[in-house]
Amino acid sequence: MKILIIGAAGMIGRKLLHRLAAEGEIGGQKIAGFTLADVIAPQAPPGLPARALTADLTIPGAAQTLIADRPDLIFHLAGIVSGEAEKNFEKGYQVNLDGTRALFEAIRREHEGSGYRPKLIFTSSVAVFGAPLPDVIGEDFLTAPLTSYGTQKAIAELLLADYSRRGFFDGIGIRLPTICIRPGAPNAAASGFFSNILREPLVGREAILPVPDTLRHWFASPRTAISFLVHAASLDTTALGPRRNLNMPGLSATVADAIDALKTVAGEDAVNLIRREPDEGITRMISAWARDFDASRAISLGFVGETSFEDIIRIHIEDELTGSAKPS
């Protein structure tokens, strides 16, 4: 099993690679080696053969190079985030739409020539949905995004379904919940505060909460997001039918739920490090986001999400803080 990871230097890419390299197999099949690609140089894992490539899918020929050794399994995780795609219209479409299409087209051309048909896992987003939203978003709800990022993800999903229907590859689109707790420095995602108000207090630092405690949203831990990708890779897609894009099971929780869990896990001192600085603009934007989903299709296919915010915090402590919270 040869595996290509595009976006291998990103948070999800690195964690996925770490898990796959540690396990040495996926879905019962031994991993023969990796091709790792990103716009900044990805780091190869120890132990398994790996080609690490600095690659930009928007450059003609780049996608062909990435699939040159005909990987059996492709994880397409690359993309620019919502805030950046909204700020830079052209770059967002180039990377998130044209880059994805270039990859799909390179696979199609190889398929036409040789019958090549890899499994392809694509990370989409709940940003494909836009207000007005029901309290619980059903499996048949329309994708009417309110950002250019969400539009680009929704278009990529449509392409993935059509290319899969045509038999060019065997694709699954995974609509990830908001990842929480996102480790490391904040990125340009507007949802960053959801992670900040937990990650920072856990190490004794202040964090700003710009929205009311009552605001509800949809979450998964990084570890669980990786488990979605690994599960998708070994899934028999005949059970999926033509609808290849799946809402992942998440945790529907309010900001208050997150803060309560922080108190349980790390105490009152940690909670006191959260500084409330209401921001109407951010509140208005996030209030329009999805609050809850019916993810019964994914659940029936064996995807398993979180059930409490305490678990989400404990996973962060185990995976990022080597086992213990470090409040000041």
Add this chain to the structure above:
Amino acid sequence: MKILIIGAAGMIGRKLLHRLAAEGEIGGQKIAGFTLADVIAPQAPPGLPARALTADLTIPGAAQTLIADRPDLIFHLAGIVSGEAEKNFEKGYQVNLDGTRALFEAIRREHEGSGYRPKLIFTSSVAVFGAPLPDVIGEDFLTAPLTSYGTQKAIAELLLADYSRRGFFDGIGIRLPTICIRPGAPNAAASGFFSNILREPLVGREAILPVPDTLRHWFASPRTAISFLVHAASLDTTALGPRRNLNMPGLSATVADAIDALKTVAGEDAVNLIRREPDEGITRMISAWARDFDASRAISLGFVGETSFEDIIRIHIEDELTGSAKPS
């Protein structure tokens, strides 16, 4: 008011032009002139100034040429039909996706330079929906197409909504029901028989019915389709909100309803010209198509559809057969 019609040589384009030229105004505004474009030379109407251009949106620079005189209103009707898009994957994406995006991009670049912001009416299709479908498709139902044509239309809808949200143009996507009775020679659309079994017997010719009489589908006459386009052009889009793509009101009817109406309008002799040649492939495909819609959004915005198949047949007789059916 300067008007650009792309796809002006097609059936819908010619009928739209005919009506606009005859009325000389749209939404209370005098028409100053037309730019007419198509891949085959469109015919200019008498009376009003018109530039007729042979143009292919997939050729670099073509879209810029079409909007060079900054039309106030653009009808984008061009595209290749479902059967052809399914047969020729690359051509379908080139024309229906890349051609549409080239037009949108040309408008955006002009907008960035000068603040240009035309009204844009785009003809989409109920092919954006794919089985499994409910008996009545609601306003919030997902677009999960089962053809490359439907995929291309769904992607164009997403782009239209995002470009409108950004303020580059003021767009409306019109999901046309299956047009019936389509005049002239059959095209590559798989739905052709719906028109054939009425149009041909009305002039004394046999027609083949490949599906059962019980099959239900969603229809509008060509005249009503034109009225949708004209109404959309004069609509205040603030009432639309961010969801810019609308199911048009159609007539939900079975093949038996159509045949009953033919009998009422043209008699038993006409009905006897329908030859039943069941085709499992066509039946399977059409059975997966939309049967009925909740089009309450469009109806509340003033769009008016047909209410009987007899009206659909009478409109064909009035508009195409100069007032009388001609059975043999």
